[in-house]
Amino acid sequence: MASAAARVDLDGKPITGITICMIGAGGFIGSHLCEKLMSETSHKVLAVDVYNDKIKHLLEPDSLPWNGRIQFHRINIKNDSRLEGLIKMADLTINLAAICTPADYNTRPLDTIYSNFIDALPVVKYCSENNKRLIHFSTCEVYGKTIGSYLPKDSPLRQDPAYYILKEDESPCIFGSIEKQRWSYACAKQLIERLIYAEGAENGLEFTIVRPFNWIGPRMDFIPGIDGPSEGVPRVLACFSNNLLRREPLKLVDGGESQRTFIYIKDAIEAVMLMIENPARANGHIFNVGNPNNEVTVRQLAEMMTKVYSKVSGEPSIDSPTIDVSSKEFYGEGYDDSDKRIPDMTIINKQLGWNPKTSLWDLLESTLTYQHRTYAEAIKQAIAKPIAS
Numbered sequence: 001m002a003s004a005a006a007r008v009d010l011d012g013k014p015i016t017g018i019t020i021c022m023i024g025a026g027g028f029i030g031s032h033l034c035e036k037l038m039s040e041t042s043h044k045v046l047a048v049d050v051y052n053d054k055i056k057h058l059l060e061p062d063s064l065p066w067n068g069r070i071q072f073h074r075i076n077i078k079n080d081s082r083l084e085g086l087i088k089m090a091d092l093t094i095n096l097a098a099i100c101t102p103a104d105y106n107t108r109p110l111d112t113i114y115s116n117f118i119d120a121l122p123v124v125k126y127c128s129e130n131n132k133r134l135i136h137f138s139t140c141e142v143y144g145k146t147i148g149s150y151l152p153k154d155s156p157l158r159q160d161p162a163y164y165i166l167k168e169d170e171s172p173c174i175f176g177s178i179e180k181q182r183w184s185y186a187c188a189k190q191l192i193e194r195l196i197y198a199e200g201a202e203n204g205l206e207f208t209i210v211r212p213f214n215w216i217g218p219r220m221d222f223i224p225g226i227d228g229p230s231e232g233v234p235r236v237l238a239c240f241s242n243n244l245l246r247r248e249p250l251k252l253v254d255g256g257e258s259q260r261t262f263i264y265i266k267d268a269i270e271a272v273m274l275m276i277e278n279p280a281r282a283n284g285h286i287f288n289v290g291n292p293n294n295e296v297t298v299r300q301l302a303e304m305m306t307k308v309y310s311k312v313s314g315e316p317s318i319d320s321p322t323i324d325v326s327s328k329e330f331y332g333e334g335y336d337d338s339d340k341r342i343p344d345m346t347i348i349n350k351q352l353g354w355n356p357k358t359s360l361w362d363l364l365e366s367t368l369t370y371q372h373r374t375y376a377e378a379i380k381q382a383i384a385k386p387i388a389s
């Protein structure tokens, strides 16, 4: 375990321990961030969430070396007056709480908008009123669709990075029409970004906004019917993992033509650590955090995951590894999609000197090894003993 005394910031100054109020600490990103903060720093965490299954290993037993530095508070931030007190006790608040699975955006648009905008409002207000620093998690979805997606299919300009690279300080936010409720999430995230930015400009709030570009790794979402609802639809990594574990074809929505860049959660957490420990370089900035070198179509992702899973499980893949489904069938009415997401890295390079390291193949290999070890046996048992109706 690295000692805190040995830690210095990017300007060579020693880092002193702080208290962090982390809202949404029990989720995918929160669990990795808590793990890193406990094992490598002396910072304290007030972990706020409605669930703690993904951080249980950090909370128990009492003999853990960081015992006392992490406290779990089971709080729903929608309606709990204890929130302001926790923000006041902390030096920094990190807000990760959100509904952030695309299957919810068009089917539960009210919950999505409330969660991503209304419920975040008091957090911003308490930080601003109490002069506390805020790191808020937004999303790459605020960019929506690329400018290039509106060009004719055969236009050579589609190959020009000016028409698709997503830049924090230049790119527009392009969403579909209102009945395309997919954009309820992106729009709510955009409005909370604008509010935080305005609190900074008018009231001096010290803030950093993070726009994650498809962070993936162990503990992301759930496997339907094992540690989440049987009919639930998680994000693509967990959907495809579930299909591979069950030896079912991977479902490609609208042909799997959309493109994404995927980044390993452990690389992305390094970027967040730099933001936490270098406030002077991070305050007032919006940061893309992604891996521009790991771009694939969803179809290519499915093919690569099939190969990697076969390697880590030792089982040959099934004869027809993928199947096409329409977005209406898969997500329902009102779904729409981002066509392509490549982050520009200029600002994060300049301010924090950060770059991602892990290739898509390597991150899938470690993630699918985890999925296989964690779920293969439970899936076998679930298939062998179907629940009596």
Ligand SMILES: NC(=O)c1ccc[n+]([C@@H]2O[C@H](COP(=O)([O-])OP(=O)(O)OC[C@H]3O[C@@H](n4cnc5c(N)ncnc54)[C@H](O)[C@@H]3O)[C@@H](O)[C@H]2O)c1
Pocket: 023, 024, 025, 026, 027, 028, 029, 030, 048, 049, 050, 051, 075, 076, 077, 078, 095, 096, 097, 098, 099, 100, 115, 119, 137, 138, 139, 140, 141, 211, 212, 213, 214, 215, 216, 221
């Ligand atoms: N994972 C990604 O690639 C990604 C991409 C873009 C944006 N983000 C953003 O990053 C943040 C974290 O994402 P994640 O992938 O860890 O998601 P997650 O769903 O795993 O984590 C969110 C956590 O917030 C908690 N939460 C939600 N509402 C709450 C409430 N009212 N009170 C208390 N806790 C509440 C949930 O229980 C959950 O544990 C979100 O804001 C998301 O929009 C993530």
Ligand SMILES: O=c1ccn([C@@H]2O[C@H](COP(=O)(O)OP(=O)(O)O[C@H]3OC[C@@H](O)[C@H](O)[C@H]3O)[C@@H](O)[C@H]2O)c(=O)[nH]1
Pocket: 100, 101, 102, 138, 139, 140, 141, 212, 213, 214, 234, 235, 236, 237, 239, 240, 251, 252, 253, 254, 256, 258, 260, 298, 337, 338
């Ligand atoms: O089984 C599946 C699941 C998903 N997909 C497709 O795979 C792509 C990626 O889907 P994801 O579930 O990871 O979600 P998206 O990348 O569209 O959005 C995500 O991006 C950033 C975050 O803010 C959110 O975590 C989420 O909105 C989409 O094109 C989707 O249609 C499939 O083809 N099959």
